[in-house]
Amino acid sequence: xxxxxxxxxxxxxxxxxxxxxxxxxxxxxxxxxxxxxxxxxxxxxxxxxxxxxxxxxxxxxxxxxxxxxxxxxxxxxxxxxxxxxxxxxxxxxxxxxxxxxxxxxxxxxxxxxxxxxxxxxxxxxxxxxxxxxxxxxxxxxx
Amino acid sequence: xxxxxxxxxxxxxxxxxxxxxxxxxxxxxxxxxxxxxxxxxxxxxxxxxxxxxxxxxxxxxxxxxxxxxxxxxxxxxxxxxxxxxxxxxxxxxxxxxxxxxxxxxxxxxxxxxxxx
Ligand SMILES: Nc1ncnc2c1ncn2[C@@H]1O[C@H](COP(=O)(O)OP(=O)(O)OP(=O)(O)O)[C@@H](O)[C@H]1O
Ligand SMILES: [Mg+2]
Numbered sequence: 001x002x003x004x005x006x007x008x009x010x011x012x013x014x015x016x017x018x019x020x021x022x023x024x025x026x027x028x029x030x031x032x033x034x035x036x037x038x039x040x041x042x043x044x045x046x047x048x049x050x051x052x053x054x055x056x057x058x059x060x061x062x063x064x065x066x067x068x069x070x071x072x073x074x075x076x077x078x079x080x081x082x083x084x085x086x087x088x089x090x091x092x093x094x095x096x097x098x099x100x101x102x103x104x105x106x107x108x109x110x111x112x113x114x115x116x117x118x119x120x121x122x123x124x125x126x127x128x129x130x131x132x133x134x135x136x137x138x139x140x141x142x
Numbered sequence: 143x144x145x146x147x148x149x150x151x152x153x154x155x156x157x158x159x160x161x162x163x164x165x166x167x168x169x170x171x172x173x174x175x176x177x178x179x180x181x182x183x184x185x186x187x188x189x190x191x192x193x194x195x196x197x198x199x200x201x202x203x204x205x206x207x208x209x210x211x212x213x214x215x216x217x218x219x220x221x222x223x224x225x226x227x228x229x230x231x232x233x234x235x236x237x238x239x240x241x242x243x244x245x246x247x248x249x250x251x252x253x254x255x256x257x258x
Binding site for chain 1: 174196198203206
């Protein structure tokens, strides 16, 4: 892949249907496997993207995911037009969650997603404006 | 331990990927919280759970797990089984409760997953 332009993929994440949450991440994992990337890098990207995708569905009503694969890293940009995050530092704390009980009964809402994304990525940037939405940019070095 | 031994220790039915059942796995975890599975589990191969929704399959797939055991007679939907088949994940359904299912596998020699 040296010298090649980055490969780019775009996904819409449906926010109305929880049962489909995670479909984009499954698709990206398949693509990265087909490209033949290192399996540990694929796993890190998969977990980070899946956490962000689930967040987008349960907290923000869906959004869009852009994936770019260059020779040295995989970059994910997850953009939504949900309620935004008022206090990003607080949201990054392990155990902090505003998820309602019905989300917990679906197996999510422990307040572990954002800290987990931090752990599995080499770069993480969260931009958010209350009432406007959230943009999460993350990358994993290959 | 072979996944076929897991099935027999748990009196479980094989719901998909039967062709992979003689493969070996070494570690397992049990949880109904996918958040915790994503955050605390590492290099485990088997997930025991009483939660039934497609995110269970996708979570296991993202984590490169090899086998999902549904406890307490929970039967996944056709859609979930199709997702697991596509991902090459063996799906088992056991009548046992979580505590007993985990205990039998632990006694049988499966290790707990490594916690970071
Ligand atoms: N895209 C988003 N839009 C709005 N708020 C968000 C978004 N992502 C995260 N948050 C806020 O940050 C909090 C922490 O997110 P995090 O992913 O760490 O935990 P969680 O989603 O609540 O639970 P878990 O990820 O363990 O299932 C959320 O409860 C929510 O308040
Ligand atoms: Mg989350």
